[in-house]
Amino acid sequence: MNTFHDLGLNEDLLKAITDMGFEKPSEVQDKAIPILLKEDTDLVALAQTGTGKTAAFGFPMLQKIDINSRTTQGLILSPTRELCLQITNELKLYGKYCKGLNVAAIYGGASITDQAREVKRGAQVIVATPGRMKDMISRKLVDISKIEYSVLDEADEMLNMGFKEDITEILSHTPEDKNTWLFSATMPKEVARIAKKFMHAPQEITVGHKNEGSKNVSHEYFLVNSRDRYQALKRLADANPDIFSVIFCRTKRDTQKVAENLIEDGYSAGALHGDLSQNQRDIVMKQFRTKQIQMLVATDVAARGIDVDDITHVINYQLPDEIETYTHRSGRTGRAGKTGVSMVIVSKSEVRKIKSIERIIKKQFEKKEIPSGMEICEVQLMSLANKIHSTEINHEIDPYLESINQLFETSTKDELIKKFFSVEFTRFFNYYQKAKDLNASAVNSSSRDSDKKSSSNAARYFINVGEKDGYDWMKLKDFLKDNLGLGRDDVFKVDVKESFSFFNTEKEHQERVLAFFSDFKENGRFINVEITENRVGRGGGRGRRRDGRKGEGDRKRRSSGGRNDRRRNNDENTPSSRSRRSNSGSGSTVASRPRRSRRRD
Numbered sequence: 272m273n274t275f276h277d278l279g280l281n282e283d284l285l286k287a288i289t290d291m292g293f294e295k296p297s298e299v300q301d302k303a304i305p306i307l308l309k310e311d312t313d314l315v316a317l318a319q320t321g322t323g324k325t326a327a328f329g330f331p332m333l334q335k336i337d338i339n340s341r342t343t344q345g346l347i348l349s350p351t352r353e354l355c356l357q358i359t360n361e362l363k364l365y366g367k368y369c370k371g372l373n374v375a376a377i378y379g380g381a382s383i384t385d386q387a388r389e390v391k392r393g394a395q396v397i398v399a400t401p402g403r404m405k406d407m408i409s410r411k412l413v414d415i416s417k418i419e420y421s422v423l424d425e426a427d428e429m430l431n432m433g434f435k436e437d438i439t440e441i442l443s444h445t446p447e448d449k450n451t452w453l454f455s456a457t458m459p460k461e462v463a464r465i466a467k468k469f470m471h472a473p474q475e476i477t478v479g480h481k482n483e484g485s486k487n488v489s490h491e492y493f494l495v496n497s498r499d500r501y502q503a504l505k506r507l508a509d510a511n512p513d514i515f516s517v518i519f520c521r522t523k524r525d526t527q528k529v530a531e532n533l534i535e536d537g538y539s540a541g542a543l544h545g546d547l548s549q550n551q552r553d554i555v556m557k558q559f560r561t562k563q564i565q566m567l568v569a570t571d572v573a574a575r576g577i578d579v580d581d582i583t584h585v586i587n588y589q590l591p592d593e594i595e596t597y598t599h600r601s602g603r604t605g606r607a608g609k610t611g612v613s614m615v616i617v618s619k620s621e622v623r624k625i626k627s628i629e630r631i632i633k634k635q636f637e638k639k640e641i642p643s644g645m646e647i648c649e650v651q652l653m654s655l656a657n658k659i660h661s662t663e664i665n666h667e668i669d670p671y672l673e674s675i676n677q678l679f680e681t682s683t684k685d686e687l688i689k690k691f692f693s694v695e696f697t698r699f700f701n702y703y704q705k706a707k708d709l710n711a712s713a714v715n716s717s718s719r720d721s722d723k724k725s726s727s728n729a730a731r732y733f734i735n736v737g738e739k740d741g742y743d744w745m746k747l748k749d750f751l752k753d754n755l756g757l758g759r760d761d762v763f764k765v766d767v768k769e770s771f772s773f774f775n776t777e778k779e780h781q782e783r784v785l786a787f788f789s790d791f792k793e794n795g796r797f798i799n800v801e802i803t804e805n806r807v808g809r810g811g812g813r814g815r816r817r818d819g820r821k822g823e824g825d826r827k828r829r830s831s832g833g834r835n836d837r838r839r840n841n842d843e844n845t846p847s848s849r850s851r852r853s854n855s856g857s858g859s860t861v862a863s864r865p866r867r868s869r870r871r872d
């Protein structure tokens with residue numbers, strides 16, 4: 272592997288690199304920097320987030336521009352204000368020994384005149400978001416007609432965010448013969464199209480596979496019913512007491528709602544999305560960086576600026592619309608050599624998307640179970656035990672020890688430990704003891720209920736028509752109930768195979784069914800129905816859907832009548848009765864967690 276010196280960087284830059292503590296180039300830097308320094312070429316560079324792309328274009332740009340001139344020579348376009356500021360700060364660090372270097376940041380939500388002044392001071396490099404840049408061009412506050420190097424950073428994100436027209440407009444004000452360097456984590460078709468449109472025979476470098484996720488990230492998914500999504504999220508948080516995570520939602524509204532619910536339920540959470548003011552977003556980000564907030568609930572767009580290195584978990588509360596976006600989300604963790612986990616909460620209807628994501632990231636997901644209440648109790652208990660074990664004694668308690676000792680004079684150590692831990696454990700235990708299983712399985716509990724019913728009360732039939740005769744479960748069901756004169760719910764568990772099918776009716780209809788089909792012809796062909804032992808319709812997802820609905824109805828009826836069930840619902844659905852978790856971060860044991868005073872409340 273090369274050193275920065277080998278790459279051909281000048282002394283001023285090398286000194287700054289030493290100051291920053293970079294020891295050796297990252298892969299994308301190793302590949303891009305020599306090319307960009309030696310050649311006047313266009314470049315497409317694909318590399319994951321957190322791989323050091325800023326320096327990969329930043330160093331060559333600073334080395335190639337003429338610092339003695341006050342003409343704007345480099346233009347970097349980036350999708351968000353946060354990234355824009357981040358890049359600007361990095362460039363200033365890289366260029367701290369480049370005397371006379373001016374880097375101006377141009378972005379929305381701040382004074383345009385101040386920014387124009389920055390540019391006027393002789394900014395050789397401008398880092399900009401597309402919207403504000405376009406604005407400043409039209410007001411003639413910048414001149415980019417002599418640009419030599421333009422960078423499209425996070426090109427995929429800029430396109431996702433609908434900046435294509437702005438970019439086109441901006442680049443039309445730059446010289447034809449400039450070099451364009453495009454950096455992107457993923458390569459959807461849109462980016463390829465942009466590359467083709469604006470670039471001349473670009474060289475291409477790829478770090479890892481195209482669109483591939485970070486090697487340090489493992490991917491897990493959890494199958495739940497849609498209505499249990501939020502409960503599942505809380506379980507995942509509770510099962511990871513030291514979680515420091517970004518939770519992704521699809522819309523601003525969901526983002527706000529999930530964050531509010533978490534806060535109300537006592538978690539240290541915050542929301543980050545575009546409907547917040549810049550000031551609010553800055554505050555939340557600061558709290559997250561300083562770990563005052565453990566769970567940051569964010570939209571994809573807002574999360575682009577997050578450059579926090581030790582995120583332990585990315586949780587996909589909902590999958591993104593564009594599956595390429597998943598790469599960006601999971602790239603928020605597993606940064607800077609650390610490992611991370613990207614979790615996805617999916618409902619049955621979305622589970623096939625997991626396969627598509629696996630193809631894109633070229634990694635397998637592991638299907639995991641949402642932990643049970645008792646598993647969480649155990650995790651929390653052991654986490655507390657470990658924290659106590661490693662806690663440094665605070666001698667401020669010394670004056671009180673005598674009275675405390677008196678109180679426990681007759682207790683053994685064993686007893687004391689049990690009591691001490693019970694204080695914490697009981698809190699979680701009370702909350703979780705009646706918690707239901709949140710995992711939606713292929714055959715879920717509700718259909719298992721109806722299986723019981725079917726084994727006692729239902730008859731299962733084999734029928735010699737199937738898909739090849741043009742039936743799906745709905746058509747076959749209609750055909751059966753119409754011909755047999757049965758009601759909508761009297762035919763169930765319809766499971767259509769290629770050349771035959773199965774279905775159920777209540778036993779009371781059995782005679783009628785068999786009699787009807789004893790001599791029934793359709794299109795000249797006998798349709799044959801027999802009683803079968805195959806009671807549980809396996810496969811045939813559609814058949815199950817119907818069963819699921821029925822089962823759910825059953826459960827609702829039962830639970831509205833049953834005391835226990837009602838309590839269980841309350842326990843999981845109205846956790847707001849739990850006290851707030853302190854954000855002070857002081858004793859970061861579970862004691863700071865929310866459940867403390869269910870009883871007090």
Ligand code: ADP
Nearest residue numbers: 293294295296297319320321322323324325326
């Ligand atoms: P990307 O744009 O690919 O997401 P960044 O350029 O933001 O990545 O870099 C991610 C982090 O890694 C930054 O904090 C940056 O300072 C740091 N970094 C970049 N290059 C190196 C290097 N060669 N050695 C150590 N740290 C680096």
Ligand code: MG
Nearest residue numbers: 324325424425
């Ligand atoms: Mg970057």
